[in-house]
Amino acid sequence: MNNLLELKGEFQHMKNIPGGGSLSLKKKQVVEAKHLSELANELEKISSYWEKHTELEGALLSAHHDRVIPKSMRLQFLFSKGKSVPNDFVVGAKFEKKDDKSEQKCHVFTYFLPLEIVKKAINLLKITAEVIQNEYDGVIDYNKFESIKKNFHSKKIKRYPFQKVIIDGSNVSYFQIDRVVKDVQEDTLVTIYKTNENLPTRKLLARFGIYIPQERIIDELTIQMRPEELAILLDKAPYLVSMGVNDLTTYVPEEVPLISDQEERIIPSPKNEPIVGVIDTPFRENVYFHEWVEYINYIPDGIPIQDKDYTHGTEVTSIIVDGPKGNPQYDDGCGRFRVRHFGVALSGRFSSFSVIQNIRRIISLNKDIKVWNLSLGSILEINENFISPEAAELDKLQNEFDVIFVIAGTNLPHGQEGNPNYRIGAPADSLNGIVVNAVNNKGQSASYSRTGPVLSFFVKPDVSYYGGDGKCKDYMVVCQDDMGQAYNTGTSFAAPWVTRKVAYLIYVMGLSREVAKALLIDSAAGWHCKIDNKKGYGVLPRSIQDILKSEDDEIKFLVYGTTENYTTYNYQLPIPITDDKFPYLARATLVYFPLCNRNQGVDYTNTELDFHFGRVATNKKNNQPYIKSINGNLQAEKGGNGIYEIDARRDYRKWDNVKFVSDVLKSTVKPRTVYEKGMWGIKIYCKNRLSSSVQSGIPFGLVVTLKEINGVNRYATFIQMCQAKGWIVNEVSIENRIDIYLKGEESIELD
Numbered sequence: 001m002n003n004l005l006e007l008k009g010e011f012q013h014m015k016n017i018p019g020g021g022s023l024s025l026k027k028k029q030v031v032e033a034k035h036l037s038e039l040a041n042e043l044e045k046i047s048s049y050w051e052k053h054t055e056l057e058g059a060l061l062s063a064h065h066d067r068v069i070p071k072s073m074r075l076q077f078l079f080s081k082g083k084s085v086p087n088d089f090v091v092g093a094k095f096e097k098k099d100d101k102s103e104q105k106c107h108v109f110t111y112f113l114p115l116e117i118v119k120k121a122i123n124l125l126k127i128t129a130e131v132i133q134n135e136y137d138g139v140i141d142y143n144k145f146e147s148i149k150k151n152f153h154s155k156k157i158k159r160y161p162f163q164k165v166i167i168d169g170s171n172v173s174y175f176q177i178d179r180v181v182k183d184v185q186e187d188t189l190v191t192i193y194k195t196n197e198n199l200p201t202r203k204l205l206a207r208f209g210i211y212i213p214q215e216r217i218i219d220e221l222t223i224q225m226r227p228e229e230l231a232i233l234l235d236k237a238p239y240l241v242s243m244g245v246n247d248l249t250t251y252v253p254e255e256v257p258l259i260s261d262q263e264e265r266i267i268p269s270p271k272n273e274p275i276v277g278v279i280d281t282p283f284r285e286n287v288y289f290h291e292w293v294e295y296i297n298y299i300p301d302g303i304p305i306q307d308k309d310y311t312h313g314t315e316v317t318s319i320i321v322d323g324p325k326g327n328p329q330y331d332d333g334c335g336r337f338r339v340r341h342f343g344v345a346l347s348g349r350f351s352s353f354s355v356i357q358n359i360r361r362i363i364s365l366n367k368d369i370k371v372w373n374l375s376l377g378s379i380l381e382i383n384e385n386f387i388s389p390e391a392a393e394l395d396k397l398q399n400e401f402d403v404i405f406v407i408a409g410t411n412l413p414h415g416q417e418g419n420p421n422y423r424i425g426a427p428a429d430s431l432n433g434i435v436v437n438a439v440n441n442k443g444q445s446a447s448y449s450r451t452g453p454v455l456s457f458f459v460k461p462d463v464s465y466y467g468g469d470g471k472c473k474d475y476m477v478v479c480q481d482d483m484g485q486a487y488n489t490g491t492s493f494a495a496p497w498v499t500r501k502v503a504y505l506i507y508v509m510g511l512s513r514e515v516a517k518a519l520l521i522d523s524a525a526g527w528h529c530k531i532d533n534k535k536g537y538g539v540l541p542r543s544i545q546d547i548l549k550s551e552d553d554e555i556k557f558l559v560y561g562t563t564e565n566y567t568t569y570n571y572q573l574p575i576p577i578t579d580d581k582f583p584y585l586a587r588a589t590l591v592y593f594p595l596c597n598r599n600q601g602v603d604y605t606n607t608e609l610d611f612h613f614g615r616v617a618t619n620k621k622n623n624q625p626y627i628k629s630i631n632g633n634l635q636a637e638k639g640g641n642g643i644y645e646i647d648a649r650r651d652y653r654k655w656d657n658v659k660f661v662s663d664v665l666k667s668t669v670k671p672r673t674v675y676e677k678g679m680w681g682i683k684i685y686c687k688n689r690l691s692s693s694v695q696s697g698i699p700f701g702l703v704v705t706l707k708e709i710n711g712v713n714r715y716a717t718f719i720q721m722c723q724a725k726g727w728i729v730n731e732v733s734i735e736n737r738i739d740i741y742l743k744g745e746e747s748i749e750l751d
Helices: 033-052 115-135 142-148 159-171 201-206 227-236 307-326 352-365 389-401 491-508 513-525 645-652 715-724 734-745
Strands: 002-008 012-014 059-064 090-097 105-113 174-176 188-192 222-225 241-246 248-250 275-280 293-297 338-343 349-351 371-374 404-408 434-439 463-466 476-481 484-488 554-563 567-573 584-592 607-619 624-629 658-662 680-688 698-708 728-732
Touching (some): 033 174, 059 115, 105 115, 222 227, 275 491, 307 476, 307 484, 389 404, 404 513, 463 491, 491 513, 513 554, 513 584, 513 658, 607 658, 607 698
Parallel strands (some): 002 554, 275 338, 434 463
Antiparallel strands (some): 012 567, 059 174, 567 680, 584 658, 584 698
16 A cells, blocks of 8 residues: 655746637527517616615616526626626526426526616617617627627717627526515525615615514524514515525434443543534533543523433534444544534424524634534425525635534435435535535445435535445444443434544644545545435545555545635646556546635635646647646636536536546556656636635645556655655655654643
8 A cells, every 4th residue: 555645846826817809709699689679678677666666775686597607608798887897796696497398507697786787788788779670680690790890880889888788688588576485484594685785684674664683693694584574575575585494403313223232331531632523412421431522512591401402412422532432343543532512402493593603603712623523404405596504604614714514414304215306404515514425334325315416516415424224224333321332323423434534634644624625535436436416426435544545556645735826837747657658547636615605696606726637738829838637628728619607517517616537447548648748737727706705825635646557556756756846745654643643732841
């Protein structure tokens, strides 16, 4: 087995140089005057409505498109004003089906605009439609559009705005005011659209006769509302509701545990082991491992805690502290961990609103903890068009405090047994967290598993691990009280095993959370990855050694850095050459933690890292180097062909915070051609979705595995070549890192 290698080298950074390409329609695209007139009429009706209804002091409207579109195909001109571009006025994004018979998804963007912008757009659309009707026979196609660049003499509108209106109109199907229809019987967490900057949410709602105390507002736009309050809002301002989910969450119980005979458990006292945070139901303090747990109760005074309320949290923590003791078949080599356990919910139903508030308070007061386990989840499915408030809060916290959550993928509720399409529940839709589903001891998805993806696109769960399955007579041994071991199953008990691995990688091995997550996903995926809606990238290896080491014919290395500009790259990665060929299969996993914006709906992540990894070649047209990526990615490369947004998302995971690219391991594999420079390279393009939320300096973690197709061990040669090219190469030795960790935790007494 070869040790994991850590490569430290200098990345180059380069600003984006806009191409300044000319305006153009697609070759088969046509725009009719009739369509632009219809858009103008729709905006006139919308403008008339908002002139009569002045509560928002502006216009809230939605632009419906005919497909999933990139940022460049959003409205670019119609809703502009001075230095403000239309994208600055976007307050929401969602998907809808093209029609009842089609599964094709289409983008819908919601804008909040000053009325004068709407009126300006109406005028531009009318004038453009008139010119097209009178001077171009009512229709503009590609050839006519190109001719306009050379010959345009209208007195009613200048050439540039004329072309811009045509392009904007070509990308929009229709405008309307979208309204929510919902029957609500319970408390609900409601998110409203961001409208008037100078009008606080409480004052805005008061204009509709709804008075909300400050303590029921989570953030600027998310409010806990009673059924009668939401009924008023949906009656008077249904257009204002961006999204809503039930506040009461029902904990989904696992199989009924079977208690075995009492067994004496012996455990040494803790020393300086790493501390993991657990947020769950209360902890029972009379268990054999109680010395390893610091328990803090967040259940409000006056709420009775019953005996059953202690079970779930105690079982989860028992695995993190001492899981291999009762489950030797899952001994991961990670040792034991101390736990700081926070009781925030009782078994059964609890308020998401109160849990969100408690989690923020807990994380902010316990900054020494970097790894957190959350095995609580909702009985309800996540929405396909927006992230849950719970997950959004976790994603915020992970960015604010540089922490990582390991989250259970939630179990099928009663009545849904056997439903293969029942989606995971909140907060398992956290994008930055590691979401874990369960498999049985044969590696098959557990019978209670729920399914991803999130927002119809993001891979969730991330990985799977063993959680038992009662239908297979396969149970996880846990501890719930002082009576000895118990047996249980569920994603709640798969997640803690992954938490142990994450804690080991971060605390003991000293790796960043980005690298730790990349290592786990890379190890789960392997060479035969087929992303699965229930398993994610795959099932993790049991032993931590199998994550930190590779086979003799493999070279596995990690690289980490920060994107300082539009382009971050290194073209000096030397890979051993044999007979003028690269005899390797390659795979790579890139992970980063983007800022996210729940108010943007399906366009939740603010930043895209467009990842290119492969051989360095030379562009013969401009004699510039570029990377011939192993997955054929040519996005952003000069001379690359255009690609539809839906294809970029599917093929290159555009806007996903995990990029996994891999060759396929086959029985016969040909070595790769060596290009002029004989090097491989890494290149990352940093793209921001919103100009108002540019995220600079994004840390990333990259794990690369090379497999020699002839079975030759080229580990030592690779190290020597990297050092010759200026890379600092460190072997990530488990033994050495443990020594470093222990020395770092020693108490030094000064005389």
